Amino acid sequence: MNGPYGLEMIDNCVSCTLRKDRGFCNFSPALQAQFDRLGHHSIFPSGALLFVEGQRPRGVYVLCSGHVKLSTTSAQGRVLILKVAAPGEVLGLSAILSGTPCELTAETARPCQVNFIEREVLLEFLRRNGEAGLHSARALSVEFQAAFRDVQDIVLARSSAGKLARLILSWSAGQDGKEVRVRAAFTHEEMAQMIGTSRETVTRLLSDLKKKELIRLEGATMVIRNRPALEALLA
Amino acid sequence: MNGPYGLEMIDNCVSCTLRKDRGFCNFSPALQAQFDRLGHHSIFPSGALLFVEGQRPRGVYVLCSGHVKLSTTSAQGRVLILKVAAPGEVLGLSAILSGTPCELTAETARPCQVNFIEREVLLEFLRRNGEAGLHSARALSVEFQAAFRDVQDIVLARSSAGKLARLILSWSAGQDGKEVRVRAAFTHEEMAQMIGTSRETVTRLLSDLKKKELIRLEGATMVIRNRPALEALLA
DNA sequence: TGTTCCTTGTGAAACTAATCACAAAAACTT
DNA sequence: AAGTTTTTGTGATTAGTTTCACAAGGAACA
Numbered sequence: 258m259n260g261p262y263g264l265e266m267i268d269n270c271v272s273c274t275l276r277k278d279r280g281f282c283n284f285s286p287a288l289q290a291q292f293d294r295l296g297h298h299s300i301f302p303s304g305a306l307l308f309v310e311g312q313r314p315r316g317v318y319v320l321c322s323g324h325v326k327l328s329t330t331s332a333q334g335r336v337l338i339l340k341v342a343a344p345g346e347v348l349g350l351s352a353i354l355s356g357t358p359c360e361l362t363a364e365t366a367r368p369c370q371v372n373f374i375e376r377e378v379l380l381e382f383l384r385r386n387g388e389a390g391l392h393s394a395r396a397l398s399v400e401f402q403a404a405f406r407d408v409q410d411i412v413l414a415r416s417s418a419g420k421l422a423r424l425i426l427s428w429s430a431g432q433d434g435k436e437v438r439v440r441a442a443f444t445h446e447e448m449a450q451m452i453g454t455s456r457e458t459v460t461r462l463l464s465d466l467k468k469k470e471l472i473r474l475e476g477a478t479m480v481i482r483n484r485p486a487l488e489a490l491l492a
Numbered sequence: 493m494n495g496p497y498g499l500e501m502i503d504n505c506v507s508c509t510l511r512k513d514r515g516f517c518n519f520s521p522a523l524q525a526q527f528d529r530l531g532h533h534s535i536f537p538s539g540a541l542l543f544v545e546g547q548r549p550r551g552v553y554v555l556c557s558g559h560v561k562l563s564t565t566s567a568q569g570r571v572l573i574l575k576v577a578a579p580g581e582v583l584g585l586s587a588i589l590s591g592t593p594c595e596l597t598a599e600t601a602r603p604c605q606v607n608f609i610e611r612e613v614l615l616e617f618l619r620r621n622g623e624a625g626l627h628s629a630r631a632l633s634v635e636f637q638a639a640f641r642d643v644q645d646i647v648l649a650r651s652s653a654g655k656l657a658r659l660i661l662s663w664s665a666g667q668d669g670k671e672v673r674v675r676a677a678f679t680h681e682e683m684a685q686m687i688g689t690s691r692e693t694v695t696r697l698l699s700d701l702k703k704k705e706l707i708r709l710e711g712a713t714m715v716i717r718n719r720p721a722l723e724a725l726l727a
Numbered sequence: 728t729g730t731t732c733c734t735t736g737t738g739a740a741a742c743t744a745a746t747c748a749c750a751a752a753a754a755c756t757t
Numbered sequence: 758a759a760g761t762t763t764t765t766g767t768g769a770t771t772a773g774t775t776t777c778a779c780a781a782g783g784a785a786c787a
Contacts, residue, residue, distance in 0.1 A: 329644050329648070331645075331648035332726065332727075333648075333650075333726075335648050337644060337648055350633075351632075351633035351637060354626075355630055355633035355637060356630075357633075357634075357637060360637050360640055360641065383626050384622075384626065386622065387621065387622015387624075388619075388622065390623070390624075390625030390626030390627070390628075391618050391619065391622075391626075391628075391629075392625070393625075393626075393629050394589050394632055395589045395591075397629055397632055397633060398585075398586035398589045398590035398592075398632060399592075401586060401632070401636045402586060402590060402595050404640075405639075406595065408647065409566075409572060409574075410566075412572055412643070412647060412688045413564070413566035413570050413572055413688070414566075415568075415745085416772090417774070418773090444733085444735090445734075445735065446733095446734080453647050454774075454775090455774070456734090457735095457736085457737085457774090458773090458774060460734095460736060460737085461736085461774095463735095464736075464737095491567065492567075492568055650775085651742095651743070651744090652744070679764065680764075680765065681763095681764080681765095689745085690744070690746075691764090691765085692744090692745080692746080692765095692766085692767085693744060693745075696744095696766085696767080698765095699766075699767090
């Protein structure tokens with residue numbers, strides 16, 4: 258079954274395959290059926306804003322497919338992309354739980370399918386089902402820890418070269434072959450916003466890496482040709 | 493009643509005054525009595541390690557009094573102090589909930605009283621009491637959001653001067669008078685680790701601020717003489 | 728099939744902050 | 758009170774980045 262933007266529609270959480278890992282939307286069978294009825298599935302085009310920094314959140318979005326950029330903007334307009342959420346993650350949960358405004362802006366990086374659950378509906382569900390509260394605390398922990406690791410890496414790397422190397426390596430996590438290929442659908446500007454440097458620096462560093470044959474570009478795909486050398490840059 | 497290190501002992505969560513705000517250890521009256529029996533109160537001297545990055549956590553520490561530095565160390569030995577926890581905060585909760593190793597190191601920055609709750613005891617309590625699960629999810633959210641704001645500010649500030657200004661201003665949050673005084677019991681080295689620069693840079697920046705009469709030192713107390721000018725540095 | 732917009736590449740100048748290397752000052756020890 | 762250790766202050770040098778400015782390449786659109 259196909260929806261708009263060529264996206265495969267997932268309209269049933271029970272049969273969804275993303276749930277296998279320890280994500281938010283993976284409840285015990287008893288709860289899963291209930292949870293399934295809470296939200297509304299919908300599709301967003303690329304570039305849609307799910308929520309904006311400072312706004313009171315209307316609910317949470319469970320990302321079923323696609324990727325979402327989570328960013329903050331400083332008073333002076335500098336943007337920091339904290340992470341790119343992948344399918345299976347919940348967006349906006351912490352703001353809903355703590356009752357505070359959204360601390361991040363969520364923008365779809367490509368067409369996405371999401372399951373939107375309204376604030377009150379979710380909170381009622383959590384209040385009713387004790388297990389679910391603990392469950393969401395766990396999901397929050399996992400996601401925050403991952404986010405922290407990323408930020409930490411960024412702050413601790415001494416040079417921009419190190420930060421960029423980290424970023425690229427983080428994309429290839431899991432894969433192991435000699436030549437690893439990652440679909441890096443990010444502009445230099447976006448990478449700069451992920452590691453907190455200027456766009457020009459990213460351009461220069463990347464062409465450096467190409468010159469030294471650590472990476473290669475094949476269209477929109479980045480190929481890591483020399484992983485050990487990249488890892489050596491982390492210092 | 494006085495314990496070691498001249499600390500006032502708090503040995504009863506029910507009568508504890510820290511609970512008024514929305515912290516972890518502030519449960520509904522019904523649960524509070526139960527919660528009170530879970531942990532063991534104890535006192536640590538300055539410089540004690542409550543837990544260390546990478547270790548499996550044995551339990552959580554509710555900080556009753558004192559301050560605790562939460563830091564990570566990079567592979568190359570650079571230290572980043574992510575936050576300094578204040579009384580009322582839980583330490584180590586996210587690692588316990590997600591079942592992962594501690595992502596941070598917790599070191600007492602001065603004599604502290606803590607309420608230690610063992611891993612299994614806490615998890616059992618949370619499983620038994622649905623309300624408590626949701627409650628801890630909320631506490632986690634609040635604390636993570638605060639931590640995020642801090643880190644975000646640090647990464648987004650373009651210059652070290654801006655980062656230091658932010659740090660100092662964050663200490664004076666809440667107070668408003670013309671001259672605000674903050675007990676800044678941190679060494680330059682520690683401040684450097686909080687904002688991710690070198691110790692020398694902090695020394696130089698601080699003496700700059702003194703020269704320009706934005707701040708003044710009275711022993712270990714820092715007096716903010718010109719808050720608007722400090723805020724102007726954030727750019 | 729231009730036209731326009733967005734992205735990438737690159738040079739030069741100005742600036743920031745890191746690093747190394749000591750000296751001075753302060754805080755603890757004994 | 759003298760000695761030790763930790764913290765702070767400062768100069769000189771150097772590496773790394775930002776910023777501005779502009780050109781060239783690509784993609785999107787009418």
